[in-house]
Amino acid sequence: MSGLPSGTVLDSVREGSFWFPPDASTTVQYVDPVFYYILALTTFFFVAIVGAGAYFAVKYRKRSDADRTHPSAGSHRLEAILAILPTLLMATIFWFGFRGYMNMAIPPSDAMEIRVTGQKWFWTFEYPNGARFSTSETETRAADGIETALVVPLGKPVKLLGSSRDVLHSMFIPAFRVKKDVMPNRYTVVWFEATQVGTFDFFCTEYCGKDHSRMISKVIVKEQADYDAWIAEELKRSSGPADGSKLFAKGGCAACHSLAGEKGVGPALNGVFGREEAMADGTIIKVDENYIRESIVNPTAKVVAGYAPVMPPFAGTFSDEELDALVTYIKEQK
Numbered sequence: 174m175s176g177l178p179s180g181t182v183l184d185s186v187r188e189g190s191f192w193f194p195p196d197a198s199t200t201v202q203y204v205d206p207v208f209y210y211i212l213a214l215t216t217f218f219f220v221a222i223v224g225a226g227a228y229f230a231v232k233y234r235k236r237s238d239a240d241r242t243h244p245s246a247g248s249h250r251l252e253a254i255l256a257i258l259p260t261l262l263m264a265t266i267f268w269f270g271f272r273g274y275m276n277m278a279i280p281p282s283d284a285m286e287i288r289v290t291g292q293k294w295f296w297t298f299e300y301p302n303g304a305r306f307s308t309s310e311t312e313t314r315a316a317d318g319i320e321t322a323l324v325v326p327l328g329k330p331v332k333l334l335g336s337s338r339d340v341l342h343s344m345f346i347p348a349f350r351v352k353k354d355v356m357p358n359r360y361t362v363v364w365f366e367a368t369q370v371g372t373f374d375f376f377c378t379e380y381c382g383k384d385h386s387r388m389i390s391k392v393i394v395k396e397q398a399d400y401d402a403w404i405a406e407e408l409k410r411s412s413g414p415a416d417g418s419k420l421f422a423k424g425g426c427a428a429c430h431s432l433a434g435e436k437g438v439g440p441a442l443n444g445v446f447g448r449e450e451a452m453a454d455g456t457i458i459k460v461d462e463n464y465i466r467e468s469i470v471n472p473t474a475k476v477v478a479g480y481a482p483v484m485p486p487f488a489g490t491f492s493d494e495e496l497d498a499l500v501t502y503i504k505e506q507k
Contacts, residue, residue: 197369197394198349203273205350211266277351280364284330287323288497291335291342291355291377294384298323299497304407308390322391323375324407325367326400332364334462338493343379346392354379357493358470360462360500367394417502420495424487432506439484440477443506451478465500 192212193205288299295309308321325331335344335355344363345352353363377388395403421427429438440450448460453476458464467474469491472484491499 194347195369195371195373196348196350197371197373198346198351198365198367200273200277200350200365201368203276203350207266207269207273210269214262214266277363280332280362281330284332284364285326286332286334287325288501289323289333289335289344289355290338290493290497291344291381291388292338293340293382294377294388296323296375296377296388296390300404300407302404302408304404306407306410322372322393324393324395324400324403326397327367327370327394329397330364330366332362335361335363336493336497340381341379342377342381342388345376345378346373347376348373349392352378358466360466367392370394370396417498417500417505420491420499421502424490424499429484439480442503445506446504452476453478453480453482462500462504465503466496469496469499 192208196205286301290297290299292307295307297305297307299305306321333344333353335353336359337355337357339357341354341356343352343354346365349365349367351363351365353361355361371394373392373394375390375392377385379385381388431437431441432443434441434443445460446465450458450460452458458475464475470488471486473482473486476482
Protein backbone atom coordinates (compact mmCIF):
# COMPACT_ATOMS: atom_id res chain seq x y z
CA MET A 174 0.00 0.00 0.00
CA SER A 175 0.97 3.62 -0.08
CA GLY A 176 2.44 4.24 3.35
CA LEU A 177 2.26 7.24 5.62
CA PRO A 178 4.19 10.37 4.63
CA SER A 179 7.92 10.17 5.26
CA GLY A 180 8.83 11.25 8.79
CA THR A 181 5.41 10.59 10.27
CA VAL A 182 5.61 9.87 14.00
CA LEU A 183 3.02 7.40 15.19
CA ASP A 184 0.57 8.79 17.76
CA SER A 185 1.14 5.93 20.19
CA VAL A 186 4.85 6.85 20.32
CA ARG A 187 4.09 10.43 21.30
CA GLU A 188 1.36 9.68 23.87
CA GLY A 189 0.40 7.22 26.55
CA SER A 190 2.15 5.97 29.68
CA PHE A 191 5.46 4.12 30.09
CA TRP A 192 3.63 0.78 29.78
CA PHE A 193 0.75 1.56 27.44
CA PRO A 194 -0.34 3.72 24.49
CA PRO A 195 -3.30 6.08 25.08
CA ASP A 196 -6.40 4.51 26.59
CA ALA A 197 -9.23 5.42 24.26
CA SER A 198 -11.89 2.70 24.50
CA THR A 199 -14.04 0.91 27.05
CA THR A 200 -11.97 -2.25 26.53
CA VAL A 201 -9.15 -0.66 28.56
CA GLN A 202 -10.95 -1.50 31.82
CA TYR A 203 -10.62 -5.22 31.02
CA VAL A 204 -7.07 -5.26 29.67
CA ASP A 205 -4.95 -2.81 31.68
CA PRO A 206 -5.83 -4.09 35.21
CA VAL A 207 -4.93 -7.65 34.22
CA PHE A 208 -1.57 -6.46 32.87
CA TYR A 209 -0.77 -4.49 36.03
CA TYR A 210 -1.90 -7.37 38.23
CA ILE A 211 0.41 -9.83 36.43
CA LEU A 212 3.22 -7.23 36.46
CA ALA A 213 2.86 -6.78 40.24
CA LEU A 214 2.83 -10.56 40.84
CA THR A 215 5.86 -11.24 38.66
CA THR A 216 7.79 -8.30 40.14
CA PHE A 217 7.06 -9.46 43.70
CA PHE A 218 8.10 -13.05 43.06
CA PHE A 219 11.15 -12.04 41.02
CA VAL A 220 12.42 -9.88 43.89
CA ALA A 221 11.50 -12.51 46.49
CA ILE A 222 13.13 -15.43 44.65
CA VAL A 223 16.28 -13.58 43.62
CA GLY A 224 16.57 -12.03 47.10
CA ALA A 225 16.15 -15.40 48.81
CA GLY A 226 18.63 -17.00 46.43
CA ALA A 227 21.23 -14.30 47.12
CA TYR A 228 20.63 -14.56 50.88
CA PHE A 229 21.05 -18.34 50.96
CA ALA A 230 24.09 -18.18 48.67
CA VAL A 231 25.81 -15.91 51.18
CA LYS A 232 24.55 -17.57 54.36
CA TYR A 233 25.41 -21.11 53.29
CA ARG A 234 28.55 -20.39 51.30
CA LYS A 235 31.39 -22.87 51.73
CA ARG A 236 33.75 -21.92 54.60
CA SER A 237 35.76 -25.13 55.02
CA ASP A 238 36.11 -28.71 53.81
CA ALA A 239 34.25 -30.09 56.83
CA ASP A 240 31.44 -32.53 55.97
CA ARG A 241 28.15 -30.88 57.01
CA THR A 242 25.78 -33.06 55.00
CA HIS A 243 22.80 -34.53 56.81
CA PRO A 244 19.49 -36.11 55.74
CA SER A 245 16.79 -33.53 55.00
CA ALA A 246 13.20 -34.03 56.16
CA GLY A 247 10.26 -33.27 53.85
CA SER A 248 7.48 -30.82 54.78
CA HIS A 249 3.96 -31.60 53.63
CA ARG A 250 2.82 -28.16 54.80
CA LEU A 251 5.42 -26.44 52.61
CA GLU A 252 4.55 -28.68 49.65
CA ALA A 253 0.84 -27.85 50.06
CA ILE A 254 1.53 -24.11 50.20
CA LEU A 255 3.74 -24.27 47.09
CA ALA A 256 0.99 -26.17 45.23
CA ILE A 257 -2.10 -24.29 46.39
CA LEU A 258 -0.84 -20.68 46.35
CA PRO A 259 0.27 -20.65 42.68
CA THR A 260 -2.98 -22.41 41.72
CA LEU A 261 -5.04 -19.70 43.41
CA LEU A 262 -2.99 -16.94 41.80
CA MET A 263 -3.35 -18.55 38.36
CA ALA A 264 -7.10 -18.91 38.94
CA THR A 265 -7.42 -15.18 39.63
CA ILE A 266 -5.46 -14.37 36.45
CA PHE A 267 -7.71 -16.71 34.48
CA TRP A 268 -10.88 -15.17 35.92
CA PHE A 269 -9.93 -11.57 35.17
CA GLY A 270 -8.69 -12.55 31.70
CA PHE A 271 -11.80 -14.61 30.95
CA ARG A 272 -14.11 -11.72 31.88
CA GLY A 273 -12.23 -9.45 29.50
CA TYR A 274 -12.18 -12.05 26.74
CA MET A 275 -15.94 -12.65 26.94
CA ASN A 276 -16.59 -8.92 26.85
CA MET A 277 -14.44 -8.49 23.73
CA ALA A 278 -15.76 -11.63 22.02
CA ILE A 279 -19.46 -10.72 22.08
CA PRO A 280 -20.38 -7.39 20.44
CA PRO A 281 -23.42 -5.48 21.75
CA SER A 282 -26.56 -6.03 19.71
CA ASP A 283 -26.68 -2.35 18.74
CA ALA A 284 -23.07 -2.21 17.50
CA MET A 285 -22.48 -0.54 14.14
CA GLU A 286 -20.88 -3.03 11.74
CA ILE A 287 -17.94 -2.06 9.55
CA ARG A 288 -16.45 -4.65 7.21
CA VAL A 289 -12.65 -4.65 7.17
CA THR A 290 -10.77 -6.56 4.47
CA GLY A 291 -7.02 -7.09 4.53
CA GLN A 292 -5.05 -7.45 1.31
CA LYS A 293 -1.36 -7.18 0.41
CA TRP A 294 -0.73 -4.49 1.46
CA PHE A 295 -3.69 -2.31 2.37
CA TRP A 296 -7.04 -2.28 4.16
CA THR A 297 -10.52 -1.81 2.71
CA PHE A 298 -13.29 -0.38 4.89
CA GLU A 299 -16.97 -0.79 4.04
CA TYR A 300 -19.59 1.11 6.03
CA PRO A 301 -23.26 0.29 6.71
CA ASN A 302 -24.58 2.91 4.28
CA GLY A 303 -22.49 1.52 1.40
CA ALA A 304 -19.53 3.91 1.60
CA ARG A 305 -16.38 2.01 0.75
CA PHE A 306 -12.70 2.83 0.16
CA SER A 307 -9.26 1.33 0.67
CA THR A 308 -6.04 2.66 2.16
CA SER A 309 -4.34 1.96 -1.17
CA GLU A 310 -5.83 5.33 -2.12
CA THR A 311 -3.88 7.15 0.62
CA GLU A 312 -1.76 9.39 -1.59
CA THR A 313 -4.48 10.37 -4.09
CA ARG A 314 -7.00 11.07 -1.34
CA ALA A 315 -4.48 13.01 0.74
CA ALA A 316 -3.73 15.21 -2.28
CA ASP A 317 -7.44 16.08 -2.36
CA GLY A 318 -7.53 16.72 1.38
CA ILE A 319 -9.60 13.58 2.06
CA GLU A 320 -9.02 11.45 5.16
CA THR A 321 -7.91 7.87 4.58
CA ALA A 322 -8.54 5.92 7.76
CA LEU A 323 -11.09 3.89 9.65
CA VAL A 324 -13.49 6.62 10.84
CA VAL A 325 -15.85 5.86 13.74
CA PRO A 326 -18.22 7.85 15.96
CA LEU A 327 -17.47 8.62 19.60
CA GLY A 328 -19.31 6.62 22.25
CA LYS A 329 -20.92 4.09 19.89
CA PRO A 330 -20.09 0.36 19.84
CA VAL A 331 -18.39 -0.58 16.56
CA LYS A 332 -18.14 -4.17 15.32
CA LEU A 333 -15.33 -4.91 12.88
CA LEU A 334 -16.14 -7.88 10.66
CA GLY A 335 -12.79 -8.89 9.23
CA SER A 336 -11.63 -11.11 6.39
CA SER A 337 -8.66 -11.40 4.04
CA ARG A 338 -8.30 -11.60 0.27
CA ASP A 339 -4.98 -13.44 0.32
CA VAL A 340 -2.90 -14.28 3.42
CA LEU A 341 -3.21 -13.94 7.18
CA HIS A 342 -3.34 -10.33 8.37
CA SER A 343 -4.09 -8.96 11.82
CA MET A 344 -6.03 -5.86 12.90
CA PHE A 345 -4.46 -4.17 15.92
CA ILE A 346 -5.53 -0.86 17.50
CA PRO A 347 -3.25 -0.37 20.52
CA ALA A 348 -5.14 2.57 22.03
CA PHE A 349 -8.35 0.50 21.99
CA ARG A 350 -6.62 -2.68 23.30
CA VAL A 351 -8.12 -4.82 20.54
CA LYS A 352 -6.42 -7.22 18.15
CA LYS A 353 -7.87 -9.83 15.79
CA ASP A 354 -6.48 -11.92 12.93
CA VAL A 355 -8.26 -11.79 9.58
CA MET A 356 -8.14 -14.87 7.35
CA PRO A 357 -9.20 -15.94 3.86
CA ASN A 358 -12.55 -17.70 3.43
CA ARG A 359 -13.94 -16.85 6.86
CA TYR A 360 -14.94 -13.92 9.06
CA THR A 361 -13.61 -12.85 12.43
CA VAL A 362 -15.14 -10.30 14.78
CA VAL A 363 -13.78 -7.74 17.21
CA TRP A 364 -15.53 -4.70 18.68
CA PHE A 365 -14.77 -1.55 20.62
CA GLU A 366 -16.36 1.67 21.84
CA ALA A 367 -14.16 4.74 21.52
CA THR A 368 -14.06 7.11 24.50
CA GLN A 369 -11.86 9.89 23.08
CA VAL A 370 -11.97 12.01 19.96
CA GLY A 371 -8.67 11.84 18.08
CA THR A 372 -6.46 9.87 15.74
CA PHE A 373 -5.02 6.50 16.74
CA ASP A 374 -2.81 3.87 15.12
CA PHE A 375 -4.18 0.89 13.18
CA PHE A 376 -1.56 -1.79 12.44
CA CYS A 377 -1.26 -5.13 10.71
CA THR A 378 0.63 -7.22 13.27
CA GLU A 379 0.97 -10.43 11.26
CA TYR A 380 3.92 -10.65 8.89
CA CYS A 381 2.27 -10.79 5.47
CA GLY A 382 5.04 -10.17 2.95
CA LYS A 383 7.66 -7.70 1.88
CA ASP A 384 5.55 -4.56 2.44
CA HIS A 385 4.07 -5.67 5.76
CA SER A 386 5.78 -2.77 7.56
CA ARG A 387 3.95 -0.29 5.33
CA MET A 388 0.50 -1.69 6.10
CA ILE A 389 -0.20 1.10 8.57
CA SER A 390 -3.41 3.04 8.84
CA LYS A 391 -5.28 5.17 11.37
CA VAL A 392 -8.52 5.21 13.31
CA ILE A 393 -10.15 8.63 13.47
CA VAL A 394 -12.76 9.10 16.18
CA LYS A 395 -15.27 11.90 15.54
CA GLU A 396 -18.24 13.35 17.38
CA GLN A 397 -21.48 11.84 16.05
CA ALA A 398 -22.47 14.95 14.08
CA ASP A 399 -19.02 15.19 12.48
CA TYR A 400 -19.09 11.47 11.70
CA ASP A 401 -22.52 11.75 10.04
CA ALA A 402 -21.29 14.62 7.85
CA TRP A 403 -18.13 12.69 6.93
CA ILE A 404 -19.96 9.48 6.00
CA ALA A 405 -22.45 11.41 3.86
CA GLU A 406 -19.61 12.97 1.87
CA GLU A 407 -17.79 9.65 1.63
CA LEU A 408 -20.87 7.98 0.17
CA LYS A 409 -20.92 10.51 -2.68
CA ARG A 410 -17.43 9.56 -3.86
CA SER A 411 -17.67 5.83 -3.14
CA SER A 412 -18.52 3.30 -5.83
CA GLY A 413 -20.15 1.18 -3.15
CA PRO A 414 -20.08 -2.60 -2.71
CA ALA A 415 -21.52 -5.24 -5.02
CA ASP A 416 -25.33 -5.44 -5.04
CA GLY A 417 -26.36 -8.43 -2.95
CA SER A 418 -29.91 -8.52 -4.29
CA LYS A 419 -28.68 -8.78 -7.88
CA LEU A 420 -26.22 -11.52 -6.92
CA PHE A 421 -29.05 -13.38 -5.13
CA ALA A 422 -31.05 -13.27 -8.35
CA LYS A 423 -28.02 -14.08 -10.52
CA GLY A 424 -27.29 -17.22 -8.52
CA GLY A 425 -30.88 -18.43 -8.81
CA CYS A 426 -31.16 -18.50 -5.02
CA ALA A 427 -34.84 -17.50 -5.01
CA ALA A 428 -35.78 -20.75 -6.76
CA CYS A 429 -35.10 -22.69 -3.57
CA HIS A 430 -34.98 -20.10 -0.77
CA SER A 431 -37.89 -17.84 0.09
CA LEU A 432 -37.38 -14.39 1.60
CA ALA A 433 -40.95 -14.30 2.87
CA GLY A 434 -40.98 -17.29 5.22
CA GLU A 435 -42.37 -20.03 2.97
CA LYS A 436 -40.68 -23.42 3.08
CA GLY A 437 -39.16 -24.45 -0.24
CA VAL A 438 -36.51 -26.82 -1.50
CA GLY A 439 -34.28 -25.04 0.98
CA PRO A 440 -35.10 -23.18 4.21
CA ALA A 441 -36.47 -19.62 4.13
CA LEU A 442 -33.78 -17.02 4.62
CA ASN A 443 -35.68 -14.11 6.13
CA GLY A 444 -34.75 -13.68 9.80
CA VAL A 445 -32.26 -16.53 9.61
CA PHE A 446 -29.25 -14.52 10.84
CA GLY A 447 -28.65 -15.02 14.56
CA ARG A 448 -31.13 -17.89 14.75
CA GLU A 449 -30.29 -21.36 16.02
CA GLU A 450 -30.86 -24.12 13.46
CA ALA A 451 -30.93 -27.89 13.98
CA MET A 452 -28.71 -29.76 11.55
CA ALA A 453 -29.37 -33.14 9.97
CA ASP A 454 -26.67 -34.71 12.17
CA GLY A 455 -28.38 -33.47 15.35
CA THR A 456 -26.08 -30.57 16.12
CA ILE A 457 -27.37 -27.06 16.76
CA ILE A 458 -25.76 -24.22 14.79
CA LYS A 459 -26.14 -20.51 15.45
CA VAL A 460 -26.40 -18.79 12.09
CA ASP A 461 -23.56 -16.26 11.76
CA GLU A 462 -21.56 -14.81 8.89
CA ASN A 463 -19.25 -17.82 8.65
CA TYR A 464 -22.17 -20.26 8.49
CA ILE A 465 -23.89 -18.29 5.72
CA ARG A 466 -20.68 -18.07 3.70
CA GLU A 467 -19.96 -21.79 4.11
CA SER A 468 -23.54 -22.62 3.13
CA ILE A 469 -22.99 -20.79 -0.17
CA VAL A 470 -19.61 -22.22 -1.15
CA ASN A 471 -20.02 -25.70 0.39
CA PRO A 472 -23.73 -26.22 1.20
CA THR A 473 -23.50 -29.92 2.05
CA ALA A 474 -21.02 -29.31 4.89
CA LYS A 475 -23.89 -28.52 7.29
CA VAL A 476 -27.42 -29.42 6.12
CA VAL A 477 -30.49 -28.14 7.98
CA ALA A 478 -32.69 -30.91 9.40
CA GLY A 479 -35.65 -31.73 7.19
CA TYR A 480 -33.96 -30.73 3.93
CA ALA A 481 -32.11 -32.83 1.37
CA PRO A 482 -28.45 -32.03 0.52
CA VAL A 483 -29.29 -31.01 -3.05
CA MET A 484 -27.89 -27.49 -3.26
CA PRO A 485 -24.89 -27.30 -5.62
CA PRO A 486 -21.68 -25.67 -4.36
CA PHE A 487 -21.01 -22.09 -5.48
CA ALA A 488 -17.29 -22.10 -4.72
CA GLY A 489 -15.63 -20.17 -7.53
CA THR A 490 -18.93 -18.78 -8.83
CA PHE A 491 -18.68 -15.60 -6.78
CA SER A 492 -15.62 -13.51 -5.97
CA ASP A 493 -14.74 -12.75 -2.35
CA GLU A 494 -16.30 -9.32 -2.70
CA GLU A 495 -19.50 -10.79 -4.13
CA LEU A 496 -19.65 -13.37 -1.35
CA ASP A 497 -19.36 -10.57 1.19
CA ALA A 498 -22.23 -8.75 -0.52
CA LEU A 499 -24.40 -11.89 -0.58
CA VAL A 500 -23.74 -12.57 3.12
CA THR A 501 -24.66 -8.98 3.96
CA TYR A 502 -27.85 -9.18 1.88
CA ILE A 503 -28.99 -12.38 3.59
CA LYS A 504 -28.21 -10.92 7.02
CA GLU A 505 -30.47 -7.95 6.26
CA GLN A 506 -33.53 -10.09 5.43
CA LYS A 507 -35.99 -9.82 8.32
